[in-house]
Amino acid sequence: MNKKIPILSTKIILSSNQLIIAVSTWLLLFSNWPFWRVVWKSVGGLQDGSILFVLSLPWFVLMWLYVLLSAMAWGRFIKPVLAIVLLVAAAASYFMNSYGIVIDYSMLTNVIQTDISETTDLLNWELLRWMLGFGVLPVLLITRVRLIQRSRTRALAHRLMGLAAALTCLAIIVFTLYQSYASLVRNHRELRLMLVPSNVVSAIHGYMRRQLAQPTELKIIGADARQGETTASVKKSRLTLLIVGETARSANFSLNGYTRDTNPELTRRGVLSFTNVSSCGTATAISLPCMFLDAGKQGYKDGMALRREGLLDVLQRAGVSVLWRDNNSGCKGICDRVKNEKLNNQKTSGLCRAGECYDEVLLQDLQAYLDQQQGDSVVVLHMKGSHGPSYYKRYPREFERFGPVCDNNQLERCTRESIVSAYDNSIVYTDYVLGQTIDLLKRNAERFDTAMLYVSDHGESLGENGIYLHGLPYAMAPKEQTSIPMVLWISKNMQSRQKLDVQCLREQRGASLSHDNLFHSILGLMNIQTSVYRPELDLFSACQSKALASLKLTSMTGQQQ
Incomplete structure (x- = not known):
């Protein structure tokens, strides 16, 4: 007899606003560890920072995430959109947490234009476990949610009321603690690139705006280009x-x-x-x-x-x-x-x-x-x-001059010494290829x-x-x-x-x-x-x-x- 996990076999009845608040809370707690580390360090924690300011930060972020998700998820697409957000947020938080990166349109461009081998280098069991725990699990929970059915008019009214309440909370927090928030944002601009999933949404918007702005006509450069004069003695x-x-x-x-x-x-x-x-x-x-x-x-x-x-x-x-x-x-x-x-x-x-x-x-x-x-x-x-991150794959074994070598694409599991050694060996191999190129010339x-x-x-x-x-x-x-x-x-x-x-x-x-x-x-x-x-x-x-x-x-x- 198959045993079912109770929480996954029970229907959860929620309104759309309640579901969005629940997902926002999950993102706040589990998808933004790098963001909160930087914030905590930036404000000096409870010791150096204003207690009221520090305590207001989670509420501010929660309301902001609620507003963002409320603008994205409507009607019959609420659950699919939130599921996609959770999966994307889980992936983004993994790479931010593991490699110290931030996400903007240029990082998204790099991801879109990468090839299969580079993508494969980033896949590992830790990523799978992370995605299962912080992406797949909450998505499974969403599938158990039964949304309260309302007419379109009532659903819109409830959504607008929720948005109004969230925006009012944001306004009160900013108005009351404006100087603290202005100082934090001004001195730590990277924070806007670290808050998941708003950084991903911003990156997608920036990427699409640049792609759609591209004219189709090719601009000619150097139409007058020609080879310069050579002397009669030059024969090569x-x-x-x-x-x-x-x-x-x-x-x-x-x-x-x-x-x-x-x-x-x-x-x-x-x-x-x-x-x-x-x-x-x-x-x-x-x-x-x-x-x-x-x-x-x-x-x-x-x-x-x-x-x-x-x-x-x-x-x-x-x-x-x-x-x-x-x-x-x-x-x-x-x-x-x-x-x-x-x-x-x-x-x-x-x-x-x-x-x-x-x-x-x-x-x-x-x-x-x-x-x-x-x-x-x-x-x-x-x-x-x-x-x-798989530097050890970039060179044949005979070029492994330095060690110990990190032979794992999970850099956080390797010592810095082994990461640098693997990287240096790849430079040694590049040096060899360049030497062979000179010999060819x-x-x-x-x-x-x-x-x-x-x-x-x-x-x-x-x-x-x-x-x-x-x-x-x-x-x-x-x-x-x-x-x-x-x-x-x-x-x-x-x-x-x-x-x-x-x-x-x-x-x-x-x-x-x-x-x-x-x-x-x-x-x-x-x-x-x-x-x-x-x-x-x-x-x-x-x-x-x-x-x-x-x-x-x-x-x-x-x-x-």
């Missing part, structure tokens, strides 16, 4: 490999002073590492398209790559052969109009397993492609890099003047101040998420051809740079003449001979006229 084409890293932070590169030797291969190859570089965003969905556009961090808006041409379009228009090879979650629209290859679904023995590949796959068959090229070429390699020296530029999309938090992963709003993101590595290798022939003073470049390694420099630096390196080129943002421009700089300026002026 240019070849630049642009490597886009994933989740690599500058602080863990030994090239930049990190105590662990995470860059043995690049050190042996005499690269130049720039030590003061900042990202455009803290998530791939923002940084990746932003770095390839001419708008810069200040001018970038979500979805811009879908309606505005970028670096690859300008290069291709000027006659440069362009190829995008991807081992990550896609190019976010920036490679849609050039040749591109998705490689993370390959089945190469030793390099690929379970629907994802190690980054060496990006170099597979690349030589065959280069053998077919007759003119200038740019190849972009989009790495999987150090994407978390050296082997093609007879046909091409070559260069490699590596730059990460954003950084990563590894438990500093209880924060993990990335994606925090830029204004509140720690330096670990915005300070990124940028590494240059350039052949002697390319140096000579570009009339580059390498010592000058080395003296610039500590200069303040950002993703804003990428668009113009690649145009300059590939000798593309166009009116959208800005020499002050070209990291090579200041270290080129005056004769070449004058030639570029004359060419640009002639085009503008």
